[in-house]
Amino acid sequence: MNTIYLALEVTPEELQGAIEAIRSLKFLGANLTIPHKEKVIPFLDEVSSLAQKCGSVNTIINHGGKLRGETTDGPGFIRSLKEEVGITPKGKRVFLIGAGGAARAVAFALAEAKADIYLTNRTAKKGKKLVSDLKNFYPQNTVAYIPFSEKSDALRREKIDILINATSVGLKTEEELFRPEDLTGRLVVCDLIYNRKTLLLQSAQKLGLKTINGLGMLVHQGALSFQLWTGKTAPIKTMFAAIREI
Ligand code: NDP
Numbered sequence: 001m002n003t004i005y006l007a008l009e010v011t012p013e014e015l016q017g018a019i020e021a022i023r024s025l026k027f028l029g030a031n032l033t034i035p036h037k038e039k040v041i042p043f044l045d046e047v048s049s050l051a052q053k054c055g056s057v058n059t060i061i062n063h064g065g066k067l068r069g070e071t072t073d074g075p076g077f078i079r080s081l082k083e084e085v086g087i088t089p090k091g092k093r094v095f096l097i098g099a100g101g102a103a104r105a106v107a108f109a110l111a112e113a114k115a116d117i118y119l120t121n122r123t124a125k126k127g128k129k130l131v132s133d134l135k136n137f138y139p140q141n142t143v144a145y146i147p148f149s150e151k152s153d154a155l156r157r158e159k160i161d162i163l164i165n166a167t168s169v170g171l172k173t174e175e176e177l178f179r180p181e182d183l184t185g186r187l188v189v190c191d192l193i194y195n196r197k198t199l200l201l202q203s204a205q206k207l208g209l210k211t212i213n214g215l216g217m218l219v220h221q222g223a224l225s226f227q228l229w230t231g232k233t234a235p236i237k238t239m240f241a242a243i244r245e246i
Pocket of ligand 1: 097098099100101102103121122123126166167168169171192193194213214215217218219221
Protein backbone atom coordinates (compact mmCIF):
# COMPACT_ATOMS: atom_id res chain seq x y z
CA MET A 1 0.00 0.00 0.00
CA ASN A 2 1.21 3.50 -0.79
CA THR A 3 0.52 4.56 2.79
CA ILE A 4 2.56 5.47 5.84
CA TYR A 5 1.85 5.54 9.57
CA LEU A 6 3.73 8.24 11.48
CA ALA A 7 4.14 9.02 15.16
CA LEU A 8 3.55 12.73 15.73
CA GLU A 9 3.94 14.46 19.05
CA VAL A 10 1.10 16.88 19.79
CA THR A 11 0.77 18.94 22.98
CA PRO A 12 -2.70 19.60 24.51
CA GLU A 13 -2.49 23.22 23.27
CA GLU A 14 -1.84 22.00 19.70
CA LEU A 15 -4.63 19.41 19.65
CA GLN A 16 -7.30 21.44 17.83
CA GLY A 17 -4.80 22.54 15.15
CA ALA A 18 -3.57 18.97 14.71
CA ILE A 19 -7.14 17.74 14.21
CA GLU A 20 -7.74 20.48 11.61
CA ALA A 21 -4.57 19.27 9.83
CA ILE A 22 -6.11 15.80 9.38
CA ARG A 23 -8.67 17.53 7.14
CA SER A 24 -6.36 19.93 5.34
CA LEU A 25 -3.56 17.40 4.78
CA LYS A 26 -6.14 14.76 3.77
CA PHE A 27 -4.91 12.07 6.15
CA LEU A 28 -6.89 8.79 6.12
CA GLY A 29 -7.19 9.30 9.84
CA ALA A 30 -5.27 9.12 13.08
CA ASN A 31 -4.81 7.27 16.33
CA LEU A 32 -4.68 9.22 19.56
CA THR A 33 -3.35 8.36 22.95
CA ILE A 34 -3.28 9.95 26.38
CA PRO A 35 -3.87 12.80 27.17
CA HIS A 36 -5.97 13.43 24.04
CA LYS A 37 -8.56 10.64 24.00
CA GLU A 38 -11.29 12.61 25.82
CA LYS A 39 -10.38 16.19 24.91
CA VAL A 40 -10.59 15.51 21.17
CA ILE A 41 -14.34 14.82 21.13
CA PRO A 42 -15.52 18.47 20.70
CA PHE A 43 -13.28 18.86 17.62
CA LEU A 44 -14.86 15.97 15.69
CA ASP A 45 -17.91 15.98 13.40
CA GLU A 46 -19.33 12.74 14.77
CA VAL A 47 -18.51 10.11 17.33
CA SER A 48 -19.57 6.44 17.45
CA SER A 49 -22.06 5.37 20.09
CA LEU A 50 -19.46 3.32 22.03
CA ALA A 51 -16.89 6.15 21.97
CA GLN A 52 -19.60 8.59 23.09
CA LYS A 53 -20.62 6.35 25.99
CA CYS A 54 -17.11 5.70 27.28
CA GLY A 55 -16.04 9.27 26.53
CA SER A 56 -12.87 8.21 24.73
CA VAL A 57 -11.68 8.28 21.12
CA ASN A 58 -8.51 6.46 20.02
CA THR A 59 -9.21 6.46 16.26
CA ILE A 60 -10.26 9.23 13.88
CA ILE A 61 -11.48 8.35 10.39
CA ASN A 62 -11.45 11.08 7.73
CA HIS A 63 -14.45 10.61 5.42
CA GLY A 64 -13.72 13.31 2.80
CA GLY A 65 -13.16 16.03 5.39
CA LYS A 66 -15.78 14.75 7.84
CA LEU A 67 -14.03 13.43 10.94
CA ARG A 68 -15.53 10.50 12.85
CA GLY A 69 -14.28 9.34 16.25
CA GLU A 70 -14.19 5.68 17.23
CA THR A 71 -12.78 3.65 20.06
CA THR A 72 -11.11 0.35 19.23
CA ASP A 73 -9.40 -0.21 22.61
CA GLY A 74 -12.27 -2.14 24.22
CA PRO A 75 -13.27 -3.98 21.02
CA GLY A 76 -9.57 -4.88 20.62
CA PHE A 77 -9.68 -6.59 24.01
CA ILE A 78 -12.90 -8.46 23.11
CA ARG A 79 -11.27 -9.69 19.91
CA SER A 80 -8.18 -10.82 21.76
CA LEU A 81 -10.35 -12.81 24.17
CA LYS A 82 -12.09 -14.51 21.24
CA GLU A 83 -8.97 -15.14 19.19
CA GLU A 84 -6.65 -16.24 21.99
CA VAL A 85 -8.86 -18.24 24.35
CA GLY A 86 -12.03 -18.70 22.26
CA ILE A 87 -14.30 -16.81 24.66
CA THR A 88 -17.17 -14.42 23.97
CA PRO A 89 -18.22 -12.27 26.93
CA LYS A 90 -22.02 -12.60 26.56
CA GLY A 91 -23.47 -13.93 29.84
CA LYS A 92 -20.02 -14.35 31.42
CA ARG A 93 -19.30 -13.06 34.93
CA VAL A 94 -16.36 -10.72 34.60
CA PHE A 95 -14.36 -9.17 37.46
CA LEU A 96 -12.55 -6.03 36.34
CA ILE A 97 -9.87 -4.52 38.58
CA GLY A 98 -9.21 -0.83 37.90
CA ALA A 99 -11.03 2.33 36.86
CA GLY A 100 -8.47 4.18 34.73
CA GLY A 101 -8.59 4.74 30.98
CA ALA A 102 -7.90 1.12 30.02
CA ALA A 103 -10.46 -0.25 32.50
CA ARG A 104 -13.07 2.20 31.23
CA ALA A 105 -12.56 1.19 27.58
CA VAL A 106 -12.73 -2.52 28.41
CA ALA A 107 -15.71 -2.10 30.76
CA PHE A 108 -17.87 -0.39 28.12
CA ALA A 109 -16.97 -2.96 25.45
CA LEU A 110 -17.85 -5.76 27.90
CA ALA A 111 -21.15 -4.07 28.76
CA GLU A 112 -21.91 -3.67 25.05
CA ALA A 113 -21.15 -7.41 24.63
CA LYS A 114 -23.63 -8.18 27.47
CA ALA A 115 -21.22 -9.52 30.10
CA ASP A 116 -22.11 -9.30 33.82
CA ILE A 117 -19.61 -6.86 35.28
CA TYR A 118 -18.18 -6.79 38.81
CA LEU A 119 -15.70 -3.99 39.32
CA THR A 120 -13.33 -2.81 42.02
CA ASN A 121 -10.71 -0.10 42.29
CA ARG A 122 -8.17 0.96 44.91
CA THR A 123 -9.80 4.42 44.96
CA ALA A 124 -13.42 3.53 45.61
CA LYS A 125 -14.82 6.86 44.40
CA LYS A 126 -13.39 6.36 40.89
CA GLY A 127 -14.57 2.76 40.74
CA LYS A 128 -18.08 3.68 41.84
CA LYS A 129 -18.23 6.47 39.26
CA LEU A 130 -17.39 3.98 36.49
CA VAL A 131 -20.01 1.55 37.79
CA SER A 132 -22.61 4.32 37.88
CA ASP A 133 -21.74 5.41 34.29
CA LEU A 134 -22.09 1.80 33.11
CA LYS A 135 -25.45 1.41 34.87
CA ASN A 136 -26.62 4.65 33.34
CA PHE A 137 -25.91 3.50 29.76
CA TYR A 138 -26.70 -0.20 30.26
CA PRO A 139 -29.60 -0.31 32.75
CA GLN A 140 -30.52 -3.90 31.74
CA ASN A 141 -27.02 -5.28 32.50
CA THR A 142 -25.69 -6.67 35.80
CA VAL A 143 -23.08 -4.18 37.00
CA ALA A 144 -21.88 -4.14 40.62
CA TYR A 145 -19.18 -2.45 42.66
CA ILE A 146 -17.07 -4.67 44.94
CA PRO A 147 -15.02 -3.06 47.75
CA PHE A 148 -11.27 -3.41 47.03
CA SER A 149 -10.71 -5.24 50.36
CA GLU A 150 -13.23 -7.91 49.30
CA LYS A 151 -11.75 -8.66 45.90
CA SER A 152 -10.27 -12.05 46.83
CA ASP A 153 -13.52 -13.30 48.43
CA ALA A 154 -15.54 -11.94 45.51
CA LEU A 155 -13.85 -14.28 43.01
CA ARG A 156 -15.58 -17.30 44.61
CA ARG A 157 -18.66 -15.56 45.98
CA GLU A 158 -19.66 -14.09 42.60
CA LYS A 159 -18.60 -17.24 40.68
CA ILE A 160 -16.35 -15.18 38.41
CA ASP A 161 -15.52 -16.62 34.96
CA ILE A 162 -13.07 -13.97 33.71
CA LEU A 163 -10.67 -11.91 35.84
CA ILE A 164 -9.10 -8.82 34.26
CA ASN A 165 -6.27 -6.76 35.73
CA ALA A 166 -6.73 -3.32 34.19
CA THR A 167 -4.52 -1.59 36.78
CA SER A 168 -0.84 -0.81 36.43
CA VAL A 169 -0.01 -3.21 39.29
CA GLY A 170 2.77 -5.47 38.03
CA LEU A 171 3.85 -3.04 35.30
CA LYS A 172 7.12 -2.08 36.99
CA THR A 173 7.12 -3.84 40.35
CA GLU A 174 6.54 -7.39 41.51
CA GLU A 175 3.32 -6.51 43.35
CA GLU A 176 0.51 -9.02 43.54
CA LEU A 177 -3.20 -8.23 43.34
CA PHE A 178 -4.26 -11.77 44.26
CA ARG A 179 -2.54 -14.66 46.05
CA PRO A 180 -2.28 -17.85 43.98
CA GLU A 181 -4.70 -19.55 46.40
CA ASP A 182 -7.38 -16.94 45.57
CA LEU A 183 -7.51 -18.07 41.95
CA THR A 184 -10.25 -20.61 41.38
CA GLY A 185 -10.11 -23.52 38.96
CA ARG A 186 -12.43 -22.19 36.27
CA LEU A 187 -11.03 -18.68 35.82
CA VAL A 188 -9.71 -17.14 32.63
CA VAL A 189 -7.12 -14.62 33.80
CA CYS A 190 -6.35 -11.51 31.71
CA ASP A 191 -3.77 -8.83 32.33
CA LEU A 192 -3.78 -5.72 30.15
CA ILE A 193 -0.06 -5.22 30.80
CA TYR A 194 1.72 -6.24 27.60
CA ASN A 195 5.44 -5.81 28.08
CA ARG A 196 6.03 -8.47 30.74
CA LYS A 197 4.49 -11.56 32.30
CA THR A 198 3.04 -10.29 35.60
CA LEU A 199 3.00 -12.33 38.80
CA LEU A 200 -0.76 -12.67 38.32
CA LEU A 201 -0.29 -14.36 34.95
CA GLN A 202 2.59 -16.46 36.26
CA SER A 203 0.42 -17.77 39.13
CA ALA A 204 -2.53 -18.45 36.83
CA GLN A 205 -0.34 -20.33 34.37
CA LYS A 206 1.17 -22.46 37.14
CA LEU A 207 -2.39 -23.46 38.07
CA GLY A 208 -3.08 -24.39 34.46
CA LEU A 209 -5.64 -21.61 33.94
CA LYS A 210 -6.22 -19.97 30.57
CA THR A 211 -4.48 -16.60 30.40
CA ILE A 212 -4.03 -13.65 28.07
CA ASN A 213 -1.77 -10.63 28.39
CA GLY A 214 -2.31 -7.15 26.94
CA LEU A 215 -0.43 -7.76 23.71
CA GLY A 216 -3.53 -9.04 21.93
CA MET A 217 -5.53 -5.96 22.92
CA LEU A 218 -2.73 -3.71 21.67
CA VAL A 219 -2.45 -5.50 18.33
CA HIS A 220 -6.19 -5.86 17.76
CA GLN A 221 -7.00 -2.21 18.57
CA GLY A 222 -4.47 -1.26 15.89
CA ALA A 223 -5.86 -3.84 13.48
CA LEU A 224 -9.40 -2.50 13.94
CA SER A 225 -8.19 1.07 13.29
CA PHE A 226 -6.36 -0.11 10.15
CA GLN A 227 -9.59 -1.73 8.93
CA LEU A 228 -11.57 1.48 9.58
CA TRP A 229 -9.11 3.58 7.54
CA THR A 230 -8.42 1.22 4.66
CA GLY A 231 -11.42 -1.14 4.47
CA LYS A 232 -8.88 -3.98 4.42
CA THR A 233 -8.35 -6.75 6.94
CA ALA A 234 -5.15 -6.19 8.89
CA PRO A 235 -2.31 -8.75 8.73
CA ILE A 236 -2.62 -9.84 12.36
CA LYS A 237 0.16 -12.46 12.23
CA THR A 238 2.64 -9.97 10.76
CA MET A 239 1.66 -7.41 13.40
CA PHE A 240 2.16 -9.92 16.24
CA ALA A 241 5.52 -10.97 14.80
CA ALA A 242 6.67 -7.34 14.53
CA ILE A 243 5.63 -6.39 18.05
CA ARG A 244 7.16 -9.55 19.56
CA GLU A 245 10.44 -8.75 17.83
CA ILE A 246 10.42 -5.25 19.35
P1 NDP B 1 -4.52 4.87 34.54
O1 NDP B 1 -3.40 5.63 35.17
O2 NDP B 1 -5.63 5.59 33.87
O3 NDP B 1 -5.19 3.92 35.69
C1 NDP B 1 -4.38 3.18 36.57
C2 NDP B 1 -5.24 2.19 37.34
O4 NDP B 1 -4.36 1.36 38.13
C3 NDP B 1 -6.20 2.86 38.33
O5 NDP B 1 -7.36 2.08 38.44
C4 NDP B 1 -5.36 2.83 39.63
O6 NDP B 1 -6.15 2.88 40.79
C5 NDP B 1 -4.73 1.47 39.51
N1 NDP B 1 -3.53 1.33 40.35
C6 NDP B 1 -2.32 1.90 40.15
N2 NDP B 1 -1.47 1.51 41.13
C7 NDP B 1 -2.16 0.67 41.95
C8 NDP B 1 -1.82 -0.06 43.13
N3 NDP B 1 -0.59 -0.02 43.66
N4 NDP B 1 -2.78 -0.84 43.69
C9 NDP B 1 -4.01 -0.91 43.15
N5 NDP B 1 -4.40 -0.22 42.04
C10 NDP B 1 -3.48 0.55 41.45
O7 NDP B 1 -3.81 3.84 33.57
P2 NDP B 1 -4.44 3.08 32.29
O8 NDP B 1 -5.85 2.72 32.59
O9 NDP B 1 -4.14 3.86 31.06
O10 NDP B 1 -3.52 1.77 32.24
C11 NDP B 1 -3.69 0.70 33.17
C12 NDP B 1 -2.85 -0.49 32.71
O11 NDP B 1 -3.33 -0.97 31.47
C13 NDP B 1 -1.36 -0.15 32.49
O12 NDP B 1 -0.59 -1.19 33.03
C14 NDP B 1 -1.20 -0.09 31.00
O13 NDP B 1 0.09 -0.53 30.60
C15 NDP B 1 -2.27 -1.08 30.53
N6 NDP B 1 -2.80 -0.73 29.19
C16 NDP B 1 -2.80 -1.72 28.23
C17 NDP B 1 -3.30 -1.46 26.97
C18 NDP B 1 -3.27 -2.55 25.94
O14 NDP B 1 -3.53 -2.27 24.76
N7 NDP B 1 -3.01 -3.77 26.32
C19 NDP B 1 -3.87 -0.13 26.62
C20 NDP B 1 -3.83 0.81 27.71
C21 NDP B 1 -3.31 0.51 28.94
P3 NDP B 1 -6.49 4.32 41.49
O15 NDP B 1 -7.68 4.84 40.76
O16 NDP B 1 -6.75 3.94 42.90
O17 NDP B 1 -5.26 5.17 41.33
